[in-house]
Amino acid sequence: MQQTRTSEPTGRRVLDTDAPYVLDVRDVRTEFQLEDGVVGAVEGVTLQVRRGETLAVVGESGCGKSVMARSILQLVDRPGKIVGGQVWVPVPPIDPETAKRRRGLFSRKKAPTIPVVTDPDAPEGMVDLLASDPEILRAVRGKRISMVFQEPMTSLSAVHKVGDQIAETILLHEPVTTEDARKRAIELLRRVGIAAPEKRVDAYPFELSGGMRQRVMIAMALACDPELLIADEPTTALDVTTQAQILELLKSLRDETGMAIMIITHDLGVAAQLADSIAVMYLGNVVEYGDLAEVFRHPKHPYTRALLASVPKLGQSRGRRLEPVRGMVPHPFARPSGCTFRDRCDFAQIGRCDVAPPPLLRDDDGHEVRCVLYEEER
Amino acid sequence: MKEPTMRPDVILETRKLSKEFPITTGAWGKQVGEVKAVTDVDLQIKQGQTVGLVGESGCGKSTLGRTILRAYEPTSGQILFRETDGSVVDLAGLSEKQLKPYRRSIRMVFQDPFSSLNPRMTLADIIGEPLRVNTVVPEAAIEGKVVELLTKVGLRPEYLHRYPNAFSGGERQRVGLARALALDPRLVVADEAVSALDVSVRAQILNLMKDLQEEEDLTYLFISHDLGMVEYMADEVVVMYVGHIVESGPTEELYDRPLHPYTEALLSAVPNPDPSAADRRERIVLKGEVADPTNVPSGCPFRTRCAYAQDKCTSDVPELREVSSGRRVACHFAEELDLRGLSELGAA
Numbered sequence: 001m002q003q004t005r006t007s008e009p010t011g012r013r014v015l016d017t018d019a020p021y022v023l024d025v026r027d028v029r030t031e032f033q034l035e036d037g038v039v040g041a042v043e044g045v046t047l048q049v050r051r052g053e054t055l056a057v058v059g060e061s062g063c064g065k066s067v068m069a070r071s072i073l074q075l076v077d078r079p080g081k082i083v084g085g086q087v088w089v090p091v092p093p094i095d096p097e098t099a100k101r102r103r104g105l106f107s108r109k110k111a112p113t114i115p116v117v118t119d120p121d122a123p124e125g126m127v128d129l130l131a132s133d134p135e136i137l138r139a140v141r142g143k144r145i146s147m148v149f150q151e152p153m154t155s156l157s158a159v160h161k162v163g164d165q166i167a168e169t170i171l172l173h174e175p176v177t178t179e180d181a182r183k184r185a186i187e188l189l190r191r192v193g194i195a196a197p198e199k200r201v202d203a204y205p206f207e208l209s210g211g212m213r214q215r216v217m218i219a220m221a222l223a224c225d226p227e228l229l230i231a232d233e234p235t236t237a238l239d240v241t242t243q244a245q246i247l248e249l250l251k252s253l254r255d256e257t258g259m260a261i262m263i264i265t266h267d268l269g270v271a272a273q274l275a276d277s278i279a280v281m282y283l284g285n286v287v288e289y290g291d292l293a294e295v296f297r298h299p300k301h302p303y304t305r306a307l308l309a310s311v312p313k314l315g316q317s318r319g320r321r322l323e324p325v326r327g328m329v330p331h332p333f334a335r336p337s338g339c340t341f342r343d344r345c346d347f348a349q350i351g352r353c354d355v356a357p358p359p360l361l362r363d364d365d366g367h368e369v370r371c372v373l374y375e376e377e378r
Numbered sequence: 379m380k381e382p383t384m385r386p387d388v389i390l391e392t393r394k395l396s397k398e399f400p401i402t403t404g405a406w407g408k409q410v411g412e413v414k415a416v417t418d419v420d421l422q423i424k425q426g427q428t429v430g431l432v433g434e435s436g437c438g439k440s441t442l443g444r445t446i447l448r449a450y451e452p453t454s455g456q457i458l459f460r461e462t463d464g465s466v467v468d469l470a471g472l473s474e475k476q477l478k479p480y481r482r483s484i485r486m487v488f489q490d491p492f493s494s495l496n497p498r499m500t501l502a503d504i505i506g507e508p509l510r511v512n513t514v515v516p517e518a519a520i521e522g523k524v525v526e527l528l529t530k531v532g533l534r535p536e537y538l539h540r541y542p543n544a545f546s547g548g549e550r551q552r553v554g555l556a557r558a559l560a561l562d563p564r565l566v567v568a569d570e571a572v573s574a575l576d577v578s579v580r581a582q583i584l585n586l587m588k589d590l591q592e593e594e595d596l597t598y599l600f601i602s603h604d605l606g607m608v609e610y611m612a613d614e615v616v617v618m619y620v621g622h623i624v625e626s627g628p629t630e631e632l633y634d635r636p637l638h639p640y641t642e643a644l645l646s647a648v649p650n651p652d653p654s655a656a657d658r659r660e661r662i663v664l665k666g667e668v669a670d671p672t673n674v675p676s677g678c679p680f681r682t683r684c685a686y687a688q689d690k691c692t693s694d695v696p697e698l699r700e701v702s703s704g705r706r707v708a709c710h711f712a713e714e715l716d717l718r719g720l721s722e723l724g725a726a
Contacts, residue, residue, distance in 0.1 A: 060576040209667050239434040240603060241664045244647035248663050266577060269649030296652065310581035312610040314648055315720040318630060321588075322610065324581035328546050 015276055019051040021088070022227045022260050023072065023145070024123055028085030028130075030064075030071045039332040041067040041080065043284035049228060054254065054261040056275035056292065058268060058307075062329050064284040065264045066150075069230050073141050074129065088126040090227070092139040097175050099135060143173045146221035150233035152213035156205040162216045163189075163201030169223040188219040193249060211242035218249065225257065232264045247273050268311055272296060280304045283329070283340040290367035300369040302345045339371070347373055384458050384466050389425040389597050390446065390484075390565055394418045395455035395470070397438075397445045401672065413671050415441040417621040418455070420698065423565065425460075428591065428598040430612030430629065432605060432644065436668045438621040439601050443567045446599070447484055448477060459483070462564075482512055485558040489570040491550035495542040501528070501553055502538045508560045527556040530593075532586060548579035552586065559590065567599045572607065584610060605648050609633060614704075617641050620669045620679040623698055627705040634719040637707040639684045642717040678709070686715055 030042040041064045049055050059065045070076045072087050122128070129137055146169075149155040157165055166188055167181035176184070182201065189197035192215040205213055214234060221229055231250065235243035251274060254261055265271055271278055271292065278295050280288040280303065288301040299305045306325040327344045330336060339358045342348040352372055361375065362368045384391050396419070398412040415438045423429045431439045444450045446457055448469060457469040459480060469480060488494035495504055505527055506520045515523050525535045531552040542550055551571065558566055568587070572580045584607065590596060600611050608615060609629055616626040617640065625638040636642045646662040664683050669675055675682050681691040690710050698708040709715070 060578055211667065239668075240605070240644060240647040241434055242667070243649070244661065244663050245665075247649070248661070267649065268577075268651035272651045273649045307578060308651065310578050311651055312581075312584075312606040313652065314606050314609060314645070314650055315633065318609070322581040322585060324585060325578035328548055328579055329576065 015053060016050070019053070020090070021048050021123065021126070022051050022090060023049040023262070024086075024088035024126065025068075025072065026086045026088070028068065028071050028087065029083045030067050030076055031081055031083050033079045033081060037333060040284055040335075041332075042071060044085070045281075045284075045286055047279050047286060047289060049260050049262055051227065052254075052258050052260055053277065054263065054275045056271035056278045057262065057264045057281060058266060058271050058278060059281035060266060060329055062283075062332070063281045065281050066232050068281070069147070069232050069262065069264050072129070072230065073145060073147060074137060075147070082130060085130065087129040088123050089129055089140055089144065091125055091127045092136065092144050094135070094139050095175065098173060099139065139173075142169050142226075143224040144226055145228045145230065146224070146226040148214070148217045148221045148229065148231040148234050150236055152210065152217050152237070153205065155217060156213060158205055161202050161204060162208070163203075166201075166216070166220045166223055169220055173224045184223070185219070188223060189216070191222070191253070192216075192219045193245075194219075210238055211245060214238065214242075214246055215249070218246075218253070222253065222257075226259055228260045228262065230262045230264070233266070234263070235270060236266070243270070250274060268296075268308065280307070283332075283335060285340065285370060286368075287341065287370045288368065291365065294365065294367055300367070300374060301341075301371050302347050302373070303341050306344075306346075382456065382458050382466050382468055384460060385422070386464075387424050388422050389460050390421075390423045390599075391456075391458045392419050392421045392442075392446065393456040393458065394420065395442070395445060395457060396453045397441055397450055398453045411672055414621050414674055415671060416445060417674075419618075419621075419623055421616060421623065421626075423597055423599060424614075425564075425597055426591075426595055427613040428600050428611050430608035430615045431599060431601045431618060432603065432608050432615060433618035434644075434668050435603065436620075436671065437618045438671070439618050440569050441621075442618070443486070443569050443599060443601050447486055447567060449486075459565075482508075482514075482561040483563055484565045484567065485561065485563040487551075487554050487558050487566060487568040487571045490574050491547050491554055492574070494554060495550055497542055500539045500541055501533075504542070504553060505556045505560055508557060512561060514561060523560070524556075527560055530559065530590070531556045546579075547575050548582060551575060551583050555583075555586065555590070559594065562594070563596070565597045565599065567601070569601045570603070571600075573602065573604065580607070587611070605633075605644060617644070620671055620674055622679055622708060623706070624680065624709070625705075625707045631705065634721065636717050636719055637701065637705065637712045637715075638680075638709050639686050639715065639717065640680050642719075643683075645720060646718075686711060 026046050027044045028042055029044055032039040032041055045068050057065045067076060067080065071082050076082060127136060129140065163182060163185045166185040170176060170181040170184055186197045186201050189200055194200050194212060194215055235246050238246065250261065263274055275292045277290060278292045279286045280301065282303050288295060288304045295304065299308055309323040310325055312322060325344055330343060336343050338354040338356055342353040358370050358372045360368055360370050395416060397416040398414050400409045401411040401413060402408060403410050419442060433439050441450060445452050452470045455470060458466050459469050460466050469477065502521060502524050505524045509515055509520050509523060524538060528535055528537060533549060533552055572583045575583060591598060600608065602608050612629050614626065615629050615632050617624050617638065619640050625641050633645065636645060643662045643664045666683050669679055669682060677693055678691040678696050681687040696708045696710050698706050700706050701712055
């Protein structure tokens, strides 16, 4: 039998709404300082992920979703620069031995200290990555929060065996021997569904197919049992059938380990498959944020509504005409004043939408929307 | 040469069309094997309709599209094309020179709007080039014709002297469409024409393609891996796997009641943007990868991944056969299997 049936169509996952946050992003801003001027890629994003929760961040290319995700772990390449905001994560335990090894044997730098938090709004037991010692960031990156990138061919090193690449992460974070790290790499490859992991551990990335490479990326991200996995378009470069495999894998790993996932995607279908909550981004802003089922059933923001109407749904597009979103995403230098979506919006009100950025409105269920249309409802 | 015959409503038909790419080695290019990209494909495209060609990457759908255009030389088989006067010609048997008039009738829209337009040419040159090369209109009238084409695809005539880098992906793909339509083609091969575009722009281009089809009486071969888009665009769907057609039929019937296990698995794999359906849904997740086209499995090429495979599938190659009017399938057990279509998969 070569097909598996996940025969129990699982009911809605029940989430612990009181679980502590594993990530609390507040008003993060990232700019690209180019020769022609400054492009604000992320314009104040605020969102939270609870333990075990899966958050989907959706939006078109250029909306800043990838830059936002990379800003969390400070992986933004120059000329990008994080210019504001806070990224709160639980304080990582720092083992002095591994920290020393990470610093290098001959480093004379002192062991890092957890910065004293003076901000009265600061959440309990958490540390702001943007304001703390790089050593803290290194203790979080790859261990507590890890990342899977879109293009598995370019994000894996072409000249190292995949097993060594996985073992590197383990060796960086845990006091284990090289042999133990290799054994764990084999175990991880088995966990992500790679056949004959004892052999594959010595394979180079070019010997593997796209789907297998993405599995290796996931194995690497899981190497240190992260609390949060950030997956940036993990299935975009893959076929539908392989995409289904990877999504199933992420689901089962999530249920097994209880880790939280932040999945960045442009595909509303992928979001609907996996996520509990959703944040819709447009030109650097989160325009709508809330429970996934609620947002899909009652989308509020005109952009979310337009996005949902412009995708052909299997079995529902017959004889019906798609309603595309008007126009296109504006050039980053030509960002409209006020609401950034107003140029393409069917409900834009002159004198209101073009004057000031729309307010962030939040209803009782925590469904947030950034649009003046809902101001009267309150 | 005796003229081949085709059904009167068919504009293009391939018969036993195959394309193999040699694998060579060493300094003398000794052939050590071949990639069987397209094997014995029988395909009919009716005038004024859209045929959707689906399959995973590496299944030969792009190769088939390009072989029909004779961008690739077919290894064997026939490509029958109906001329405007009703006579039928086999494009596969023509020399490059004899082929030239037919190049005007069959055009292509490419996948990547960023690499398929020359960055050093203005829109006037890009869209005007086919007109110039084929000398259909006098040099003085070219600009007028280009303006007309730009308007047709929803671009402003002022754009005439701009370069492609001034435009977004969606606009570039409109330019690609204008270029394809410049010579009033009758068949347009659209190879993943909207896959590189953003979701909100995709629908604009799909709708534009539909409108143009109606206005110009175009026939499309719409190649895509996205089953949702194919359902929206196509009247008939052809499913390919490792160079073979495994199933074909009218879109609605095929989606509602697939006859080949591969089609069932493909339909099941599409993520549906409806969370309530995602909960209810029972998914079939195919194991493994597309079979290697240099070493196609014996018997049925899909048997290595098929849940219903039996001994017969290893020994006998299933013929593509007509099971009911318009429905063809290449599976030994098509009648016995009760495969699930869209409604049972919980998508509709």
